Amino acid sequence: MPLRLYNSLSRQLEPFTPRDPSRVTFYSCGPTVYDDAHVGNFRSFLAADVLRRWIESPLCDLQNDPAKSTGRKVVHVMNITDVGHMTDDAEGGENGEDRMAVAGKRLLEAKKSGKLPAGTDTNLDPTNPYTIAEFYASRFLEDARRLGLKVALDAQSDPTLMPRPTQCIPQMIAMIQSLISKGHAYAVGPAGRQVVYYDVQSFPAYGRLSGNTLDNLRSGAGGRISDENQGQKKHPADFLLWKADPSHIMKWDSPWGAGYPGWHIECSVMAAMRLADDLGEIDLHSGGEDNVFPHHECEIAQTCGHTGRELFARTWFHPRHLFIEGAKMSKSKGNFYTARDLFAKGIEPAAIRLELIRTHYRTNANFTMQGVTDSQRMVERWRRISAVAGTSTNAAAAPRLDDSPVLREFAQAMNEDLNIAGALGVLNSWAGTITQPTASDAAILAAIDRVLGVLALEVPKATATEIGVYLGGLSPDPTVEAKLAERKAARAAKDFKRSDELRDELLALGYQLKDVAGGKVEISRKP
RNA sequence: GGCCGCGUACCAAAGUGGUUGAAUGGAGCGGAUUGCAAAUCCGCUGAGCGUAAGCUCCUCGCCGGUUCGAAUCCGGCCGCGGCCUCCA
Structure with missing residues (x-):
């Protein structure tokens, strides 16, 4: 069954039929850069990313697709809004204060009190809106690349894929x-x-x-x-x-x-x-649900007024908003995380990405720390398969959709309006049956992951000391080292009471221990 | 007032007429492993009877309807949420 998508314009599921499947044109409303992007922003960007990856995947089936054998390419453009819009747009964008100016004031305050974000160029001039925009834009790109947003990776070689209004x-x-x-x-x-x-x-x-x-x-x-x-x-x-x-x-x-x-x-x-073709149309346009009105309505009026055509984007894709721990995200309540906040807590990009994409894009997903932990475990399970299989000597034939029930069922779910939860169910059931991963298992997993985009992301480095292996980007710490040494001695002396006390003390400090072969101890952050 | 969406077991979340007591992940319980943990692996997780195979009852917001058959279709009700010129 070919890919069907919910088109906000027609308010129904319809087969996705780009004009030219060998070159699908996709525009996504990107971030505004007067602050760091939060997980809600990234959920919508990543939903677009998964859609783009799915269309490009050989597993995806399109109706009337002459490009099936030769491969599809999605030209995905995402803007970075570096013009500061007004804080009070209630009258159409003429009132209030320019957001870029507000950001400048905030940065100026931070600079005075020495609270600029780590790594900030101290020459940053908070009174210059262009440098403020550049500052946040580069931070956005950094976060986006860590989360595997393909358009941000592509833009490194082709910056026109991420245009800026000021240009x-x-x-x-x-x-x-x-x-x-x-x-x-x-x-x-x-x-x-x-x-x-x-x-x-x-x-x-x-x-x-x-x-x-x-x-x-x-x-x-x-x-x-x-x-x-x-x-x-x-x-x-x-x-x-x-x-x-x-x-x-x-x-x-x-x-x-x-x-x-x-x-x-x-x-x-x-x-x-x-992107526009000779008709002035594009295949896909995405943006958060709040963009439907007025932003996208006005875009249509502008573009179609200009081209004289009936359509601007043939399909409109609107991911819904993200909740945080069951509550609507709002800056005034402070219940939101930026991607950077989470990285700083030691949560790895793969877990964040999976947590943000694993709920259907048209439901209000709920971002929870429990969910992040769940996602982390899934990632680790998949990693074990690809790691073990990667060292296998079996010949790795490229997986073919027709030969692999997993891929077939995965594709079936994804083709139905990106039913990613169903697709993950397929993946996990299969993963659960694998005891001795082979190279062809790894190839199957790799084909799936080109869509999910989690396994290719950076894995936080482990740092080994004489006693411990610090996981998840943790740095060796003298206090921890001392307690580990004492614990090791206690265990050698079979003083398990003392060794358990030490483990509890470390747990209270937020460190979880795992004794591994060779007498070493793995240290990770308590979830 | 207008437009749109949602309500599934402890939690998250698939399923959209029969093979569904309901995928999958988590949590919980039991077992293997471990000095003990953690991680991993295996099993179980609606209720009742039974040694067991099995049988019976109640389940997908609520009520009613269609159907041989409904979590899935229709009607009504209740509850929740989004947008309606800040927001992904």
Whole structure:
């Protein structure tokens, strides 16, 4: 059964049929870089990554696919938003404070109190929005690569795969001009200080993606659209394309005056620049569920207004939000983790990645420490298979879908709207039956892991001392070493009472021990 | 008010008309192993009767319906969540 995906645009499961399977075009709304990305951000990016990997996998089956034998390629583009949008976007992106400026203040505070994140270039200038953006962008890329986000890895050799709005201002201006000339946008205000709005009433399909048609918006505005700042708009739902504002922290020259672009236009432009085909369409577009409205609705209005076509992205993919320990994540509650927070706790990238991808993308996954531990164990089990099998001398034939029930069932699950939990069930049942892994087992696992992307990730290094082996990136510690030495002596003297006390003491300090062959002790963090 | 989604056993999570008392992972219990642990491996984990094979009863939010047959389809109800111009 070929791959079927839930398309938010049609609100149903449909066969995924790219225009050219040998070159599938996929645009993902990426991070904004005025802070570190958290696990919620990464869940949606990784969901897109798994989808991309699945389409590229030879295990995946597509309807009407002439590229099946020659291989499919996904051109995946993810932007990095380095323009600071407004903190108060309730009126369409014109009010409040620029987020990049807010980030600058935060960094300045941190710098004063000596609390800049470890490894920060001390020359970082918190008053310069471009350096702030660069600072967080490089941290994002670092995290993303550790988590195996393929687009971030690809972008190392082809940076155009991760475009930045600040580099695309001329193209945005051109699209805005096109929209004005086609009657989809209008400028208001005195020359040189103009504001350009999209005219939603010029685009009848507005609301098709989100259900927020102009009628629904009118009746359900809920009082959030005030009269203030609406005066110049033709319709309350008209949204900002350009705002001339010479006092703004980041600004560029434009026909309407020096200022900044609206926050929807960048994605329309960047998707078109790198991906659009001769019809101005792309195959796939993803973003967190909160992007459905207004962001993606507005992107469609912009792109289709510009191209005159009915479609922008043929399939819209919207992963749902992540909860943390059962609660909705929110910055004010502080119940969120950045990827870096977790790395710092010694949790390895593979466990984080698996925990973030193992729940179906269209349900609200719940991120828990218990879940991370579960994922870690799964990873370790799979690793044992590939490690043992890797040293086997059996000839490793490339696994063929038709010869392997595991691969077939795995593919069947994945083809059904990326049923990854079902697919993991298949994988684990199979893994559980393997006592003596062979090279062909390893090949099967490798084929699966090219989709899951967990086994290829870096494994924290172990550091060995005379007595102990420190796992999970732990560094040898004098206190621990002393207790280990004493414990070793106690055990040699068969003073097990003392040796157990020492083990308890270490446990209280957060270290878990495991006696291994050769008299050494493995030390890992208590989960 | 509009649009969308969800409710499965201790937890997470598959399953979407029969082979399902319900995959898989965790947790729990028992066993192997260990000085003891940890890790690993094996077995068990709704209830009742039985030495056993097995039989009976109750299960997938609740109520009702369709069907020879429903966790799976239909209707109603209850509960939870998301979006509706900050957010992945």
